[in-house]
Amino acid sequence: MATARLLDLTRSLRRAGRMATGVDRVELAYLDHFLTLEAPLFGLVRTALGYVVLERAGLQGLRDRLSGQVPWGPASLLSRLPRGRDQALIRAESDVRRLAAGRALPGKLATLLRSHLPESFEYFNVGHSDLTDRVLNAVRQAGGLTHVMIHDVIPLQFPQFQRPGTVAPFRAKLARVSRSADRVIYNSADTRAQAEAHMQDMGRVPPSIVSHLGTNVPQPDVAALPNGLPPDVPYFITVGTIEPRKNHAFLLDLWEEMGPSAPPLLICGSRGWNNAEVFARLDDLPSGSRIREIANLSDPALAALVQGAAGLLFPTHAEGYGLPPLEALALRTRVLCNDLPVLREIMGDKAVYASVSDGYLWINTIKEWGGAPPDTQTDEEFTSPTWANHFKTVLR
Numbered sequence: 570m571a572t573a574r575l576l577d578l579t580r581s582l583r584r585a586g587r588m589a590t591g592v593d594r595v596e597l598a599y600l601d602h603f604l605t606l607e608a609p610l611f612g613l614v615r616t617a618l619g620y621v622v623l624e625r626a627g628l629q630g631l632r633d634r635l636s637g638q639v640p641w642g643p644a645s646l647l648s649r650l651p652r653g654r655d656q657a658l659i660r661a662e663s664d665v666r667r668l669a670a671g672r673a674l675p676g677k678l679a680t681l682l683r684s685h686l687p688e689s690f691e692y693f694n695v696g697h698s699d700l701t702d703r704v705l706n707a708v709r710q711a712g713g714l715t716h717v718m719i720h721d722v723i724p725l726q727f728p729q730f731q732r733p734g735t736v737a738p739f740r741a742k743l744a745r746v747s748r749s750a751d752r753v754i755y756n757s758a759d760t761r762a763q764a765e766a767h768m769q770d771m772g773r774v775p776p777s778i779v780s781h782l783g784t785n786v787p788q789p790d791v792a793a794l795p796n797g798l799p800p801d802v803p804y805f806i807t808v809g810t811i812e813p814r815k816n817h818a819f820l821l822d823l824w825e826e827m828g829p830s831a832p833p834l835l836i837c838g839s840r841g842w843n844n845a846e847v848f849a850r851l852d853d854l855p856s857g858s859r860i861r862e863i864a865n866l867s868d869p870a871l872a873a874l875v876q877g878a879a880g881l882l883f884p885t886h887a888e889g890y891g892l893p894p895l896e897a898l899a900l901r902t903r904v905l906c907n908d909l910p911v912l913r914e915i916m917g918d919k920a921v922y923a924s925v926s927d928g929y930l931w932i933n934t935i936k937e938w939g940g941a942p943p944d945t946q947t948d949e950e951f952t953s954p955t956w957a958n959h960f961k962t963v964l965r
Contacts, residue, residue, distance in 0.1 A: 571608035573690040575682070576600060576628075577668060577704075578614045581635055582665060586657025588839070588865065590810070591892045592720055595756075595782060596696040600632055601872045602960050611670075611686055615699050618647065622685045627668035634664060642667065657782060666737035678703060682711035691716060700742045705749040716963075717746050717764070718754040721889025721953045722763045723814065730886065732812040732842045744771045753777040754963055755889045762798040780963050782890055783819030783956025787897045789867035789876045798863075803939045804833035804880040808871065811848070811862075812841030816884040816907070818926050821850050823932055824860055831859045832879065832939040837871060841862045847887070876900040882937045884925050886911065894920060898951040905934050919951050 581596050589597065594780050600658050603610050604625070612623035612631065623631060644656070645663040666672065673681035692708045694700055695718035708715055724731050724739040731739075746753065747768040753775050755761040761779055768774045791799070809815045817836060824831045840848060851862050866874070875881060881897035883906035894904040898919050900957040908922040923930045 571606070573609035573611065573687050574603055575611045575613055575686060575690050575692045575708070576603055576698050577613045577692070577694040577696065578623075578631065579613070580698035581631075581728070582614050582616070582661055583658060585635065585641070585661035585697065586655070589714040591793075591890070592696055592876060594785070595718070595720070597635065598785070599695050599782060600628065600957055601692060602956060604629060604632065609687065609690075609691070613682075613692075613699070614665050615704075618683060619672060620678050620740070621665050621669040622671045623665070624680055627665075627670060630663060630668045636660070638660050640650070640715045649722055663751070675703060679707035679710040682707055686711060686713070692716075694718070699740070700745055702745060702749075707744060712849075714751040716752045716754060717745075718756070719746065719764050719889075720756055721760055721761060721887070723766055723889065724768055724888050726763065726815060729885050730812065730843065737808070740767075740777055743767060744748075747771040747773050747775065748930055750775040755779045756782050757911050757914055760889045778962060780959045781954040782892070784868075784892065784895050784899055784953035784960050785956070786896050786953070787868040787872045789873035789879075790867075790872045790902065793867050793870035794873055795870075798835075799877045800833045802833065804835060804877075805880050805882055805935060805939070806835045806837060806874055806878040807882045807884075808837045808875065808897075809883075809885070810838050811836065811840040811844060811851075812887050813844050813847075813962075816886050816925060817844075817847050818850075819849065819884045819928075820882060821860070823928060823935070825931060826928070827935075830860075830904075831842075831856060832935070833883075834860045835874060835878075836860065836862045837866060837874065846930065872896070872900060875902055878902055879941065880905055880935070882935075883907065883912075884931075886925075889916060895953060899953045901951070905931065905938075906933075915954070 576599055584593050614621045633952050634641055642664045643659040644659045648721055671681055671685045691712045693716045694715045701722050705715060708902050723737050728736045761777060792947045807820060811817055824834055854860055875897050880903040881894060882893045885907055889910050894906055896902050904920040906920055906922060908924045
């Protein structure tokens with residue numbers, strides 16, 4: 570009989586009602602794939618009041634709600650007890666309890682796992698959430714092996730870009746993975762090199778594999794765009810949360826230097842953290858500016874904008890992987906990005922690389938591409954990494 574799997578879905582629960590980010594999509598991709606397999610499948614979720622174990626039917630119910638196919642139910646009295654919490658999360662926790670096969674207070678987690686899972690199982694945590702000593706120890710006590718995905722170690726590489734108070738908890742989380750993981754899954758060789766350099770100092774480097782993430786590109790839907798989009802002239806787009814690491818300030822500087830002749834620039838993403846100066850510059854853009862900030866587009870609408878762009882710009886300072894440029898290439902849209910080893914690893918020669926220290930090269934490339942209408946973009950097919958290949962490596 571195939572080994573049972575326990576997938577941690579704490580991140581997906583906590584992100585209920587929000588637009589899915591790259592890490593969110595990875596956790597959901599694992600859920601989708603595991604649901605197609607015959608191996609016994611369970612889910613673990615940390616709620617405000619303790620832990621919940623889901624069996625296959627409950628996991629399918631949770632997936633249907635996360636995808637919007639089934640609406641979240643009403644908030645239960647129990648979920649309302651911790652005050653001051655997001656209403657979407659309260660409703661999601663209420664439904665998870667209704668779908669649960671078993672529940673337990675935090676101190677009884679190992680007992681909960683032993684009562685619902687077979688004697689041996691594999692625990693997968695691919696969302697960077699719930700990586701606590703309590704969970705990792707309980708999994709081991711219940712007979713499980715732990716597989717953890719590390720997406721990046723950017724908080725340790727670039728602490729200046731992080732939310733206040735997040736660097737030390739991340740370092741502690743990585744140290745727990747170093748001590749306790751039976752295997753680490755890395756999304757890129759670059760991430761593995763960076764993470765293992767830190768783990769060397771922590772005392773143990775767990776066994777590991779590298780498996781590039783799959784790329785699921787939504788079907789573009791121009792009809793889903795709001796009025797006024799897409800622009801009727803060649804335009805450029807950048808996709809990602811507006812936070813310091815993504816380096817939107819660099820693009821604002823370029824557009825300021827190009828002046829009134831600059832092409833339209835669409836900044837697609839929600840506002841993040843630690844970026845007051847960039848937010849102020851965006852707020853001060855004059856009416857009729859060539860720069861437009863757009864948030865909360867549906868995936869098909871965003872894909873339509875990316876597909877129609879003269880190029881996707883990606884001046885990020887650091888990435889663990891980099892899904893937006895991969896998705897752009899899959900839509901046959903040109904990509905101009907910062908010259909980072911991880912981006913070269915996943916895109917090879919299909920993108921144009923330019924250091925963000927060379928603004929002159931960026932401007933020249935933007936002007937050249939802006940002079941070519943969108944339908945003259947690259948004719949080269951880009952073969953995106955697939956989830957099928959990812960799981961062949963991970964589950965081999």
